[in-house]
Amino acid sequence: MSPTPRLAAALAVAAVLVIVLSPLVAGLVITALVAAFVADARMASGRVEVAREAPGILARGVAAPLSVTAAAAGGSVRLRQPVPPDIRVRPSEAVAALRAELVAGRRGRHVLPAVAVRREGPLGLARWDRRTGATTEVVVYPDLPAARRLAAAVRKGRFRDPGRLARGPLGLGTDFESLRDYTPDDDIRQVNWLATARAGRPISNRYRVDQDRDVVCVVDTGRLMAAPLGDRTRLDAAVDAVAAVALVADVVGDRCGCVAFAAGVRRRVRPVRAGGERVVQAVFDLEPEPVDSDYELAFRTVAGGKRSLVLVYTDLLEEAAARPLVAAVPVLARHHAVVVATVVDEDLDATLKTTPSRPADVYVAAVAAEVLAARSAVVRRIVAAGAVVIEAPAASLGAACVSAYLRAKARARL
Numbered sequence: 001m002s003p004t005p006r007l008a009a010a011l012a013v014a015a016v017l018v019i020v021l022s023p024l025v026a027g028l029v030i031t032a033l034v035a036a037f038v039a040d041a042r043m044a045s046g047r048v049e050v051a052r053e054a055p056g057i058l059a060r061g062v063a064a065p066l067s068v069t070a071a072a073a074g075g076s077v078r079l080r081q082p083v084p085p086d087i088r089v090r091p092s093e094a095v096a097a098l099r100a101e102l103v104a105g106r107r108g109r110h111v112l113p114a115v116a117v118r119r120e121g122p123l124g125l126a127r128w129d130r131r132t133g134a135t136t137e138v139v140v141y142p143d144l145p146a147a148r149r150l151a152a153a154v155r156k157g158r159f160r161d162p163g164r165l166a167r168g169p170l171g172l173g174t175d176f177e178s179l180r181d182y183t184p185d186d187d188i189r190q191v192n193w194l195a196t197a198r199a200g201r202p203i204s205n206r207y208r209v210d211q212d213r214d215v216v217c218v219v220d221t222g223r224l225m226a227a228p229l230g231d232r233t234r235l236d237a238a239v240d241a242v243a244a245v246a247l248v249a250d251v252v253g254d255r256c257g258c259v260a261f262a263a264g265v266r267r268r269v270r271p272v273r274a275g276g277e278r279v280v281q282a283v284f285d286l287e288p289e290p291v292d293s294d295y296e297l298a299f300r301t302v303a304g305g306k307r308s309l310v311l312v313y314t315d316l317l318e319e320a321a322a323r324p325l326v327a328a329v330p331v332l333a334r335h336h337a338v339v340v341a342t343v344v345d346e347d348l349d350a351t352l353k354t355t356p357s358r359p360a361d362v363y364v365a366a367v368a369a370e371v372l373a374a375r376s377a378v379v380r381r382i383v384a385a386g387a388v389v390i391e392a393p394a395a396s397l398g399a400a401c402v403s404a405y406l407r408a409k410a411r412a413r414l
Contacts, residue, residue: 068098147244214308222293224315237394238313244398246276261298295328333386
């Protein structure tokens with residue numbers, strides 16, 4: 001229980017009355033205010049029923065509705081929803097009913113605290129602050145809505161490789177299935193010229209998507225993956241991309257697994273049919289560790305299995321840290337199709353494209369150019385070792401990895 005600003009203002013007025021009026025009158029006024037405060041406090045101490053509808057599952061960066069309502073007899077009730085540091089609520093306070101949005105900035109498991117209730121008495125002189133209700137666990141997954149949109153686009157044959165001319169869906173496979181009328185999006189190589197001549201109209205071949213291939217996502221969770229990228233880390237971008245590839249693998253009928261590693265192997269899911277959900281469950285709460293990653297150990301973990309497409313999610317910014325990766329790639333490339341996926345540092349590119357406005361900017365640009373040159377050297381060495389390198393902004397890394405996956409299927413590299 002605590003007094004309100006209204007009571008403080010009333011007591012200040014009563015203090016002035018001591019000077020203007022007689023002390024007896026001022027004393028009666030103060031006594032009346034104290035009595036009113038006690039009565040108001042009693043009325044404000046009544047029970048408040050709070051009902052909260054909070055989502056138990058969130059996707060990182062995707063808003064979800066939160067509803068809190070309060071029922072109390074007499075007085076006003078103000079509601080506030082406290083949140084942990086990695087979750088934002090907008091707005092956080094309201095009177096009687098709160099309609100807000102929760103936005104999670106970090107994957108993993110979080111605890112949503114009980115609702116804070118402030119109830120004032122009918123006179124507005126006293127108020128009670130308390131927590132009402134129970135805490136709720138909130139599970140924050142990677143950006144699954146974006147991953148599901150990619151999977152739906154692949155299912156409907158509408159997925160396009162970013163940056164390329166739209167020439168029909170990727171991942172068509174190599175097994176002939178049937179003939180159909182030509183559509184403007186078809187690749188010219190799909191046209192069946194004999195059938196076209198007989199029918200008198202353009203006819204295309206329809207191919208059956210190859211199935212039962214293995215896809216393994218190898219996720220680096222070492223110190224370099226903790227580097228921030230705006231509102232996310234490099235590991236956040238990698239986990240979003242893993243979710244996209246896993247859900248697409250379910251759509252096209254392949255087996256998907258994953259290995260998460262740092263100094264040792266932290267998580268492992270063997271490739272299974274319809275394994276997208278298991279992969280997401282295995283990686284959604286991974287956090288970077290402040291250690292150097294052991295690429296050789298991780299690659300040996302998957303090297304002996306069936307020929308697969310191995311997608312390695314890591315960072316190539318630091319040349320010294322990438323040397324073990326370059327040395328370990330041949331371990332995989334001998335038996336598997338290897339793709340190394342990394343997030344481009346858009347800040348470095350922007351630094352080089354910005355006209356210097358002071359002498360210090362010249363030195364900053366020189367450092368950025370040196371870092372990018374070292375990165376290009378690492379990429380060339382990885383390609384020479386037998387892997388394909390994907391570099392994409394964080395927001396489009398998932399789509400770039402799906403493109404690489406479907407291209408590998410279309411070229412029968414799996």
